Amino acid sequence: MAEEFDGVVAIVYRRGRPDKFVLVQNRKTGNVSFPSGSKLSAEASAADTMAFVVTQQTGLKPEEYEAKQIPLGYEFVAYNGTKAERTRQLVFLVETLNTTSIPADSLFRIKEWTTADEIIQMLVVREPRQFFEKAIKFI
Numbered sequence: 001m002a003e004e005f006d007g008v009v010a011i012v013y014r015r016g017r018p019d020k021f022v023l024v025q026n027r028k029t030g031n032v033s034f035p036s037g038s039k040l041s042a043e044a045s046a047a048d049t050m051a052f053v054v055t056q057q058t059g060l061k062p063e064e065y066e067a068k069q070i071p072l073g074y075e076f077v078a079y080n081g082t083k084a085e086r087t088r089q090l091v092f093l094v095e096t097l098n099t100t101s102i103p104a105d106s107l108f109r110i111k112e113w114t115t116a117d118e119i120i121q122m123l124v125v126r127e128p129r130q131f132f133e134k135a136i137k138f139i
Contacts, residue, residue: 007089008046010050010092023111036089037049050090054094059101059102070093093135093138
């Protein structure tokens, strides 16, 4: 049976420099985050969804990175305007040498490559900060 999930989060970092992580910005909303997105379809695998999200939001192609799913999920409550629903995202660490890619989806742009310490300072809400701190221990 396939693993149940609603979406994925990709923590993209430089090979050899695991202290530098990529953040993307949604040009429409201004939100800055790790590359993430909803499951592509009912049949889509987590790996396929992650590859699509990474290409769309960072421009990295599968041959330009190595990805591994880690045994850590990220759960949160999403509000769609009419009701709140619990959402479960699977988490991938994505290691790359390429730091000059252009997102395939023009709605996104690379905000910056930043250090773990800077990300932890930006994450003012405790749960996301603790999630990131746990995730990078798998690098």
